[in-house]
Amino acid sequence: MADRFKEAIKKIEKAGQHYKEKDSKRNFEGWLEATSRYTKLKKKSIVDLIIDASNLLLIFNDQKDETLDPLLEKAIAETNPNFDFLNPPSGEQLKGAINSAKGKYFEYLVVEKLNNGERVGDVILPEGFSAKVAEKINQPGWDIEIIDQYGDSSNYIQLKATDSFSYIKSALDKYPDFQILTTDEVGDFASDGDFIFDSDISNEWLESEVEKGFIDNVNYEETFLDNFQPIYSLSLILATEGYRVVFNKRDMKNAFSSFVSRSSKSLLTIGISSFLQTIGTPDPLSFSTAMLTRYVLEKADFYETLKIIISERRREMVKLRLLQQDLYLLRGK
Helix, strand or coil: CHHHHHHHHHHHHHHHHHHECCCCCECCHHHHHHHHHHHHHHHHHHHHHHHHHHHHHHHHHHHHHCCCCHHHHHHHHHHCCCCCCCCCCCHHHHHHHHHHHHHHHHHHHHHHHHHCCCCECCECCCCCCEEEECCCCCCCCCCEEEECCCCCEEEEEEEECCCCHHHHHHHHHHCCCCEEEECHHHHHHHCCCCCEEECCCCHHHHHHHHHHHHHCCCCHHHHHHHHCCCHHHHHHHHHHHHHHHHHCCCCHHHHHHHHHHHHHHHHHHHHHHHHHHHCCCCHHHHHHHHHHHHHHHHHHHHHHHHHHHHHHHHHHHHHHHHHHHHHHHHHHC
């Protein structure tokens, strides 16, 4: 009986260590630990919200730098008003749409540069002069009008966005009274200072820009992948977990588990934002929806973690209570 009594005392003392401080006061240290873990979890969640918000803002900022040139949008709308981006044509029909928009985009680019006082290859306007795109989309003979300082027409110029010299020769033969400003591929060797001028704008570049204007609007997979850029969030989460391992001597297994949990929530948050942007949702709504999602995920994680912590502490208290009952019964005997 004495041995059983001593063994019970040891068990109770061992269990009681969980609820003792250094000064031996019988406080419920487990509950204090739960509060501490909750506070740390809350701070970490706030940090993750800030990280994801910063990541999304960086993505939105990059997209602003890569938005379609308004002049290109205008050229596409003017030359292909009935183009169906959801069911785009292919083959020769798509090529024709690109070529027509390319020529008009070239016109708008040249006029904008000239009116801003910039040199366009071999051409620059005198002080007080301006350039104007022809009002008719199929204006015979010329594409831009040069207006002098008095508002009178000074000159008319044909613009040819091409890499074919035969096309330039044909245009010059058909309209010999109008000078031609062409793209760099032809202008490099055909410009003569009298009738043919080099714009220093590449036909290849024009085609590439116009093609992106058509194709990028319908390639949802590429658009989603362009918007889905979680590397910033993942890098910062990895850095914070690494810092805890190195400086706070955190267990590697727990750090990895925390990284996986935090990263999965970041990936889901940025994924939702990317999806909304891909289907055309405005940036403010995409951002707010993604951050609300992250907030809900964090709240759910709070409650799940606290549930686990409280369950653990309750089990410990039940064990302690049972040991106290055993001790009471042994002493009673």
